[in-house]
Amino acid sequence: MTEPINMTIRLTGITKSFGEFRANDAVSLLVHPGTIHALVGENGAGKSTLSNILYGLLQPDAGTLEINGRPVTFDSPRQSIEAGIGMVHQHFMLIPTLTVAENIILGGEPAPLFAPLSRKRVHREILELSRRHGMELDPDAPVSTLSVGEQQRVEILKVLHRNARLLILDEPTAVLSPPETERLFTALRSLAAEGRSVLLVTHKLDEVLEVSDEVSVMRKGKLAGTMPTREATKGSLARLMVGRDVLLRTDNPPQQAGKAVLSVEGLGYVTPDGRAKLNDLNLRVHAGEVYGIAGVEGNGQRELFSLLWGTYDHSARVSGNISVEGVSLIGLHPAGIADIGVSMIPEDRLGCAIVPEFGIEENLLFGRHRERTFHKGVGFDREKVRRETKRLIGAYDIRFSGKLNPPISSLSGGNQQKLVLARELERPGIRLLLLAQPTRGVDIGAIELIHKRIIEARGRGMAILLVSSELEELIALSTRIGCIFEGRIRHEFSEEAVRNGRDHASGFEKEIGLHIT
């Protein structure tokens, strides 16, 4: 407590390998006190490895760490916490049944096991800390009653209460709505103004430009560059991240929409334990149209997709109707829904879309194994599958090294997603695509291609229902946008509104934000 709040962290020549793979290669980084330092890079660029080294979860093979000029080594997070480093993980580590205050004390109790805890003092400290940084919270509220944004505040207060002078935040905005993101940034600025430093690990370039003072870009384990944020532009950062020029927004030419393909009327969904997840939800998706659903996670998107694809809990109460060109989907199973020309790309790629142990060819068949053209006798026409795989690998620029048919788990997230996209978009007779988080965990280079292929599919007259937590992506791809809130479409932006909004994206994002919170 007596140490000054100012802390300069210097990493020099940090190298860390996993087997053959160099996750960090001679990375040097300097974080000044009182600044927000953004660390950006694609998936697998080494951001997480570096922050885990800083937090003591991993030990570097080479390189040094210095705090205020003194060399330090961390064998475990305990030591880094004592040194004044705090980490807010992307997935919260809170106990829902305990209160805010209890969660904050947990793990940081005064040393003797049976020493009395002064709850009053802790309460006072929490209130004081939270007010000072604009993160108001009731210390007595059980964590289970808090919103995602509030839970994140608990995580931040937890590390502040342990007197962290460097806060590492790993993709903190992934789960937040735009207004919550604004509040977080206000809090971060207030922390920096106090002299603390913040290391913001992210892949969202807009946020980097908005909130950070300095930015470091990582590419393939190496530090590609560090610069003051005011000298950076989105284009220059993207170029550093990918190593080449990238098109940040796909061309989205206007297109005349056709007849309605998907109609959802008065859809309601009540879970078996009685929670209403969807409530009189109405929407229509036309041929040649991308209908984007904007919303904070947990407002019914997942339930809507599970109903559309027939994977919902059949003991739940469902009301209303879903139909594809007049055929009702309610009660059908995925195979039956696929048969009427619907295809689905789920948000959880590893868990729901592929079999990681299978090769590329077997994964290409996955879900399409019922198609006659791939059949031969009681098995598959391997030769045909191989030819089709080869064709799609070319058409979708799926990259992998070495073997002919490697397990798909050896491909990068972006290439896995390209394969899933290829498989679903190339289904014969597909009329409707259900598309959830198409670029989650996908690198910028692959995003470009995925967006292009989606717009092309729309051009061929496919109806596409898109759910994405990235507003930028929704605005770039959607023909119309529906804002989902507490299980219903609360507001719908017309084609014209979306087209106009595309020209002033940040203002439009704020406008969407108003309708989803």
Add this chain to the structure above:
Amino acid sequence: MQPVVTLLSLLLALAAGSAIIAATGNDPSEVFQRMLRSTFGSGYGFGQVLFRSTTLVLTGLAVALPFRVRLFNVGAEGQLLMGSFAAALCGVFLPATTHPALAVPATIFVAMAAGSFWALTAGVLKVRFGVNEVISTIMLNFIAQAITGYLLTNFFAVPSTVHTAAMAPGSNLPGLDALFGLSWHSPANFSTLLVIGISASAALLLFRSRYGYTMIAAGLNPEAARHAGIATNSRILGSLAIGGALAGLGAANLVLGYKHWFEAGMTSGAGFMGIAVALLAGAHPIWILMSALLFGWLDYGGLTVNTMVPKEVFMIVQAVTILAIISFPALPGMRRRG
């Protein structure tokens, strides 16, 4: 990776076995030599090994097929018992003059149906009520033991014996001696040839058919399989039905090919040993042939040196092999990075 684990496990088990043999005051190399001589060195011994391995191939497959759908079928013993009992009864009730072309398929069908039914009971409990199949198959083993025991002693046993009457002669399978003009005088019979075909078919089913593809997919990633339109519950039932039928088919070897009746204790734990056979083979139908041969050899070979070392030593060797196979991949150095 997998072959290395298997090999290491076998070596470890062999070392452990040797150590125990040495501890009993015998020379391990002498014991193993004697085992080899009395099994591969004589027609009778070799026939015994084949006979025992044949049942193990089937019970091994009964464990391996559901294993591919992430089910642990511990109930091959019960399924084998039910199959054997049903087959024997069927044979007993067939008219003595029934032609083999009818009697053999009929008894085999009844054996497979009974085993299949017993395994499906566990399947239905799982799909319908979410009962863990490990628990239900263990319980079903007890029930099968009790039912067959009760029916045998109270209704079907020939007085003052523990076996049923002999089946109609038409349902007997020829021994290997008769088939190939040998004079091994061993219990090995036509079933041995049958199971080679069965193993090959199981491999084709798993790795070459669409049904096998969906089975394996449902086992590796059930949630994704559901999204891909694969009815995972039907694969659970299907794999158990096939597995149970194969365990029941063990009756072809034990009853049709050898005893020609049902006898208390005739399965002698072959169902349980099937678990070990399947695990050692990595649930691969072709490797199961090898692994069943190894366990069949240990089983009969252990008997032949019973005068020098207790048979229990070889049970320990079998168990250590399995423990090693399960534990090795969990060792830090053996784990591949995710």
